[in-house]
Amino acid sequence: MTQITHELARQYLLSRADGLLSDKENLFLKEHLRGCETCRLEEERLDHLHIQLQDSFRERWDAISPPARPLVTSLPAPESQWPRFGRVAINLALFALWIWLYRAVLDYLKIIFSHEEFRTNQFLLAGVLILIYVQFRKQRFQLKVDALPQMYAPGLGLMIGGSAIYLIIERILDINTLSATLFGLATYGFLGLWISPRRWLEGLPAALLLIGVLPFGDHLETFIGYPMRLATAWIVQNGFSILGIHSVGVDTILILESGLAQVDIPCSGVKSLWTGMLFLIAATWLEGRSVNLRWLGIVWLVGGMLFVANVARVAVLVVVDTLAGWGILAELIHVPLGVLAFSGVCGIAVLLVRSQPQLAGIPFADPLNILGGESSVEKKRPVWLAPLLAVLIAGMALLYQPRPQPVAAQAAVQWVFPSELQVHTDSLSPELFAWLTQDGVVFADRWQFNWGAEESSLSGDLMFITSDNWRGQHKPERCFEVQGQKVESVQTVMVAEDFSLRVLRLSRGPLQVSALYWLQTGNRVTDDFATRIWSDLGREKPHWVLVTILLDDVYPPDSASLGALANTVRAVVAEGFGGNELWIK
Amino acid sequence: MIAMDSAKLLARCQAGDELAVEQLVREYQPRLFRLALSILDDGSGLGSADAEEVAQDTFLRALRSLDTFRGESSLATWLYSITINLCRNVLRSRRRREHLQRLFQALVEFGEDHSHTTEERVVHHEATDRVLKAVFALNEKHRLPVILRYYHACSVREIAQILDVPEGTVHSRLNTARSQLKIRLEEEWTEDRNL
Numbered sequence: 001m002t003q004i005t006h007e008l009a010r011q012y013l014l015s016r017a018d019g020l021l022s023d024k025e026n027l028f029l030k031e032h033l034r035g036c037e038t039c040r041l042e043e044e045r046l047d048h049l050h051i052q053l054q055d056s057f058r059e060r061w062d063a064i065s066p067p068a069r070p071l072v073t074s075l076p077a078p079e080s081q082w083p084r085f086g087r088v089a090i091n092l093a094l095f096a097l098w099i100w101l102y103r104a105v106l107d108y109l110k111i112i113f114s115h116e117e118f119r120t121n122q123f124l125l126a127g128v129l130i131l132i133y134v135q136f137r138k139q140r141f142q143l144k145v146d147a148l149p150q151m152y153a154p155g156l157g158l159m160i161g162g163s164a165i166y167l168i169i170e171r172i173l174d175i176n177t178l179s180a181t182l183f184g185l186a187t188y189g190f191l192g193l194w195i196s197p198r199r200w201l202e203g204l205p206a207a208l209l210l211i212g213v214l215p216f217g218d219h220l221e222t223f224i225g226y227p228m229r230l231a232t233a234w235i236v237q238n239g240f241s242i243l244g245i246h247s248v249g250v251d252t253i254l255i256l257e258s259g260l261a262q263v264d265i266p267c268s269g270v271k272s273l274w275t276g277m278l279f280l281i282a283a284t285w286l287e288g289r290s291v292n293l294r295w296l297g298i299v300w301l302v303g304g305m306l307f308v309a310n311v312a313r314v315a316v317l318v319v320v321d322t323l324a325g326w327g328i329l330a331e332l333i334h335v336p337l338g339v340l341a342f343s344g345v346c347g348i349a350v351l352l353v354r355s356q357p358q359l360a361g362i363p364f365a366d367p368l369n370i371l372g373g374e375s376s377v378e379k380k381r382p383v384w385l386a387p388l389l390a391v392l393i394a395g396m397a398l399l400y401q402p403r404p405q406p407v408a409a410q411a412a413v414q415w416v417f418p419s420e421l422q423v424h425t426d427s428l429s430p431e432l433f434a435w436l437t438q439d440g441v442v443f444a445d446r447w448q449f450n451w452g453a454e455e456s457s458l459s460g461d462l463m464f465i466t467s468d469n470w471r472g473q474h475k476p477e478r479c480f481e482v483q484g485q486k487v488e489s490v491q492t493v494m495v496a497e498d499f500s501l502r503v504l505r506l507s508r509g510p511l512q513v514s515a516l517y518w519l520q521t522g523n524r525v526t527d528d529f530a531t532r533i534w535s536d537l538g539r540e541k542p543h544w545v546l547v548t549i550l551l552d553d554v555y556p557p558d559s560a561s562l563g564a565l566a567n568t569v570r571a572v573v574a575e576g577f578g579g580n581e582l583w584i585k
Numbered sequence: 586m587i588a589m590d591s592a593k594l595l596a597r598c599q600a601g602d603e604l605a606v607e608q609l610v611r612e613y614q615p616r617l618f619r620l621a622l623s624i625l626d627d628g629s630g631l632g633s634a635d636a637e638e639v640a641q642d643t644f645l646r647a648l649r650s651l652d653t654f655r656g657e658s659s660l661a662t663w664l665y666s667i668t669i670n671l672c673r674n675v676l677r678s679r680r681r682r683e684h685l686q687r688l689f690q691a692l693v694e695f696g697e698d699h700s701h702t703t704e705e706r707v708v709h710h711e712a713t714d715r716v717l718k719a720v721f722a723l724n725e726k727h728r729l730p731v732i733l734r735y736y737h738a739c740s741v742r743e744i745a746q747i748l749d750v751p752e753g754t755v756h757s758r759l760n761t762a763r764s765q766l767k768i769r770l771e772e773e774w775t776e777d778r779n780l
Contacts, residue, residue, distance in 0.1 A: 067618065
């Protein structure tokens with residue numbers, strides 16, 4: 001038998017490991033190994049490495065199941081003959097049509113993300129955009145800008161459905177934030193025609209988060225906050241009744257809620273619903289958890305917990321303020337109570353979100369594939385889809401019709417003032433008039449006034465804004481803030497049994513003044529914007545007059561002269577209606 | 586040469602027989618998925634999604650170019666080579682993204698550090714798995730033959746066809762990889778021997 005060297009034996013060992021050793025070489029190797037401990041150790045080392053590698057690879061990758069359903073089930077259509085720049089141009093044209101369809105919303109978004117009064121939303125947007133950028137880099141999110149649109153039913157459904165509702169909403173309701181929400185949802189559906197379906201589903205919470213930075217505050221206050229406040233007051237009152245305390249009425253609780261308990265921070269009251277939902281969506285996305293029916297259940301549960309937390313907060317404040325009479329203590333604890341309850345609910349929300357399955361561990365099954373059939377992660381890209389989309393989007397853009405806006409007129413009503421209320425017309429500048437009337441004001445009037453005897457006279461500015469559309473009347477607090485005044489306090493005051501108004505203390509540097517406002521129609525007076533907005537949802541849309549009085553000095557909210565002035569102005573407005581409950585004559 | 590069954594299956598696919606397409610996909614999908622997964626897994630948990638997309642793209646490309654398949658290698662080898670080319674594209678774009686991400690994070694510091702390299706992520710996922718750490722530390726030209734040989738049980742000839750390099754080069758790369766792995770796993774080898 002021919003002897004081989006150690007060097008050759010080691011080369012043979014490596015060749016054997018790769019299946020490259022001939023039978024003859026194998027015999028030489030075996031012979032050498034019988035008599036050489038060093039080379040046997042090398043053989044053992046190689047075998048060990050072989051086992052280590054195989055075991056480690058299997059342990060890591062055999063545990064991950066391949067997709068259960070076939071990824072492709074039919075011969076794919078031939079690749080588009082369009083050159084790359086042609087495909088990009090088609091996509092750009094579709095995008096331009098899309099922007100044209102939503103031109104009205106873009107004007108609104110320009111206001112939201114440039115005007116000073118929406119600073120919170122702008123900061124939120126910046127934060128969310130940075131978060132999205134970082135996450136998309138991490139998750140390798142890609143938009144296939146040079147591919148033709150694909151047939152993806154959920155994306156297409158969201159795009160068409162959202163746009164159809166948008167056209168209806170714009171024509172009938174004309175609520176900008178709702179239109180912007182639909183724009184966000186439909187645009188994400190539109191983008192789904194270029195994103196892999198798996199990535200599209202994973203990015204859904206990010207899209208919701210982006211939509212969530214829109215200014216929902218006023219709408220939450222109106223459409224959810226108002227019924228929520230009524231329900232809260234009713235629950236708290238009944239709770240106390242069960243405990244044998246019958247002296248606390250719903251009205252008392254509502255007034256407390258409107259003043260002390262309506263904390264203007266995002267983690268308390270109705271605003272906590274908005275902040276809480278944003279938190280939940282962000283947590284779902286950052287934790288990489290799936291969005292499914294169970295997740296929707298979690299959304300409802302967290303919403304319910306925030307409501308219960310608010311009821312508990314109001315109940316505690318009623319006990320401290322109304323029952324015990326410790327108003328200062330109530331002032332001190334109302335913010336910490338809101339923060340505490342909100343933090344607790346957020347903690348539970350995180351635990352609930354973590355109980356959801358992780359997206360990375362789920363074999364993709366395209367749960368939104370509502371049309372059935374192929375569950376492929378890559379969809380067909382038929383050449384006819386792009387022209388069809390172009391026709392569809394252009395058609396919808398042509399169908400777009402905004403709600404007709406009433407034309408405003410300055411001083412079209414002859415308001416009749418009593419002799420003790422001396423007024424001088426203070427014409428509105430064209431800019432102010434245009435700003436006031438941009439959202440459908442019918443009449444806008446302003447006067448300078450003097451009222452009462454000399455020793456208790458009041459003077460200032462009086463303004464009536466008349467509209468049959470809630471959007472025509474802005475909350476005076478916001479108007480004052482835009483004009484550079486700081487709202488120091490807001491208090492609801494009952495001037496008469498059926499007449500509540502808001503008294504504001506404003507400051508600009510060292511100068512302090514008082515202001516009053518209320519909303520009035522032929523037979524109703526309220527200081528609550530929610531009540532005014534809800535009345536628009538009825539069949540008949542009455543005229544409402546927003547009465548704002550800006551005084552030249554500061555007065556206690558319960559001052560008798562303020563009440564008397566308010567009653568006088570109320571009578572003037574009532575006279576303007578001339579006994580008609582709904583419309584100014 | 587192509588095996589008879591594969592030849593028939595391909596002919597039926599070319600004729601547009603959807604059952605044949607589905608049969609082909611069902612037969613090769615698990616293998617292609619695992620091949621892509623073994624190359625793209627970086628411990629981030631997202632390798633599975635990428636592997637799924639690569640497996641699907643492989644089928645789409647293969648089915649679109651059935652006419653160009655000459656049968657000089659087996660069908661599996663041909664599909665493997667498409668998969669690997671697609672995986673290389675993914676790895677390239679990943680490297681670009683990681684580079685951009687590092688640049689971005691150098692500008693803006695966030696609480697969590699996302700700038701782990703592939704190797705670091707694997708260790709993060711399987712803290713004790715030194716073998717995988719050692720494999721992921723190899724460069725791509727040495728890592729691929731190791732994965733194909735030791736996980737996918739490909740012969741040197743098949744690896745050569747898949748990677749489009751001579752058989753001698755594959756053997757040489759495997760030898761280099763084994764030498765590096767032996768050095769990196771020396772401590773573990775000594776511990777195992779002493780047990």
